[in-house]
Amino acid sequence: MFRLFSVSLVALAAVSAVQRVCGQGSGTNASTLSAVVTAQDEYTTLTHPSFRRHQVRVKKTDFCDPTVNVYTGYLDVDDGAKHMFFYFFESRRDPDKDDVMMWINGGPGCSSATGLLMELGPCNIDMKNVSANGTVWNPYSWNNEANIFFLDQPVGVGYSYADYGESVETTEDAAKNVHAFISIFFETFKEFAGRPLHLSGESYGGRYLPAFASYIYDQNQLAKAKGLSTINMKSVLIGNGITDVSTIYDGRYEIECGTAALEVPFQKISTCVQMKIALRRCNAAMYNGCIDQLDEINCRAAVNFCDSFLSTGYWESGRNVYDVSKMCLGNSLCYLENSAIASFLDRHDVRKLLGAESPGNFTSCSPEVGMRFLARLDKWAVPSQHYVAGLLERSIRMLIYAGTYDWQCNWVANKLWVDKLEWTGKDAYDIAGWRDWLVDGHKAGETKAAGPLTFATVREAGHMVPHDKPAESFAMVSRWLAGEDF
Ligand SMILES: *[C@@H]1O[C@H](CO)[C@@H](O)[C@H](O)[C@H]1NC(C)=O
Ligand SMILES: *[C@@H]1O[C@H](CO)[C@@H](O)[C@H](O)[C@H]1NC(C)=O
Ligand SMILES: *[C@@H]1O[C@H](CO)[C@@H](O)[C@H](O)[C@H]1NC(C)=O
Ligand SMILES: *[C@@H]1O[C@H](CO)[C@@H](O)[C@H](O)[C@H]1NC(C)=O
Secondary structure, X not given: OHHHHHHHHHHHHHHHHHHHHHOOOOOHHHHOHHHHOOOOOOOEEEEOOOOOOOEEEEEEOOOOOOOOOEEEEEEEEOOOOXXXXXEEEOOOOOOOOOOEEEEEOOOOOEOOHHHHHHHHOOEEEOOOOOOOOOEEEOOOOHHHOOEEEEEOOOOOOOOOEEOOOOOOOOHHHHHHHHHHHHHHHHHHOHHHOOOOEEEEEEOOHHHHHHHHHHHHHHHHHHHHHOOOOOOOEEEEEEEOOOOOHHHHHHHHHHHHHOOOOOOOOOOOHHHHHHHHHHHHHHHHHHHHHHHOOOOHHHHHHHHHHHHHHXXXXXXXXXXXXXXXXXXXXXXXXXXXXXXXHHHHHHXXXXXXXXXXXXXXXXXXXXXXXXXXHHHOXXXXXXXXXXXXXXXXXXXXXXXXXXXXXXXXXXXXXXXXXXXXXXXXXXXXXXXXXXEEEEXXXXXXXXXXXXXXXXXXXXXXXXXXXXXXXXXXXXXXXHHHHHOOOO
């Protein structure tokens, strides 16, 4: 009932809005979205002649940041069968000049609402019951200096949904919908067209973002050849990502049994010895099954072997898999914020405020989407570091950063793959020196850079860096956007 009703509302709104955006001589005001989209209670539907299979439904909302224009909505892609939800916050500094960023969470299957409400968004979930509206102001939000949108992708994640069970099962497939989303985003929010774009995310974002950015880059070349507009993509930021699977278990061993995270290893010596023995066999099996060749049966067997010998001990320790300095609380996502965010986003008034239309309840991470990607061996199928090299060769700036307390996609694993990355700047990166980077005179982490590549650690932060070190992570992003050294 509810969905039928909303469809007819949208259809009514469509007629006038489409005319205003795409019609002739509608005056300069109509080219800025804030002049077109004023409704808060219903969606305004926008279409564009270059993207006939897609439409955007967008509305203004009072959600999260009262100091800027905030929009939420759906991009209906692939003839309207897939609905991708987004939140868009204009910059608190200068929306007319500041760059545009995209943020996505990982999983695969996890909603960007986690990044928004417990990490870098303009407001965070209220865990202390001090706020009447369920959220508290985040002074370190990344929209301090950038226009930022949070996208729930692929379909089936967060508030995004599909009408007839359509699904996306691989990163390379997901890239197409993300490219469509970003293209139409700039057609819709016209005042931002041509603005420098930065793609950011964490965790499985280390698999997603290199592929998405590469797809966008390649599509840009096709668009250019046809004289069409292109996406001004400048950089990619990946926090505690999974990119090259060959180093992950070596890294976990160092975090647990070495001094890469804590000054004194917390894992039992006997467990560490077992892990050290298993590590060699795990790596051999990984190379044999997943890396040198991809053999479905052998790859699954390798991953099962590695996880049972190199991950079980960690889970048994009861520690937070995203932060060795903490215990795991709540469900397997280990933070109490996750269920608080889900309860908040399931509230009827919040769904209405946002215009959420997905059927069923909100889940931070969709098990269905995760299983589909797993069934396709997506994590192992394409060595994503080759995308990174390809982007670097084409001068797309890459920031690989990692909190030092993460176990899951830890900093050591990231350092190891970046060190061995094959690209023309490799020699320069090899000899570049490490140095501390500081925030307010305090050491925030260590960094190393060559050409378009920067690697940075964030000291004593877990997997969700902006959650643990909000001031440092904002300083890092601010310097990155300004093109300054850390
Ligand atoms: C544009 O907006 C300004 C200020 O809101 C208004 O004075 C002007 O008449 C508008 N122009 C058009 C063509 O709608
Ligand atoms: C939160 O605070 C409100 C008002 O102060 C109160 O009515 C409500 O019971 C509190 N909720 C919880 C879960 O403590
Ligand atoms: C929600 O309440 C907090 C204070 O508790 C306030 O700072 C914030 O601006 C409010 N958010 C919105 C969207 O009004
Ligand atoms: C959604 O959550 C509510 C409250 O937790 C529960 O009563 C309801 O059955 C859930 N609905 C679905 C479709 O899972």
